[in-house]
Amino acid sequence: MSRNDLNSTSRTNWAALESRSEENIDYSDIPPLTDEFFERATLRIPADQAHNLVQLDPDVKQWFQAQGEQYKTLINKVLRQYMESNQTQHQA
Template sequence: MESRSEENIDYSDIPPLTDDFFERATLCIPAEQAQDLVQLDPDVKQWFQAQGEQYKTLINSVLRQYIESIQTQRRA
């Protein structure tokens, strides 16, 4: 992409950004991430890696969902 000039990029399939889009949009600034090492069983790591390139993001998402479910149970 970086080697392409502006003239060679086809923008025809990109919808216009309307005022309505910007009125409904919310700014999401991710929190600073900690760089920690986590020991994973080899089969667990292999499974997550098999899910794709963003497997570390997936691990984070699974852990976050687990935390939220525990917090919800404790409030009930």
């Protein structure tokens, strides 16, 4: 890809595309998504989003949220404190 590719203006007529109704879109060249596709599919999450994947019980999340806007920072501090206080136990 060249620098010119990044600076070129799209020639797509976006207004015409957005005005199309669902019925006027041709899906015939798109293969169907089968059960086999989903069995073999791999979920890939960018690393910068992985921090959003902690599962919390609703009451735990509500308690932290009630502590203020920076509740995610507080959750991180609590987890870090737990981790650091238990590191010596697991390293022995």
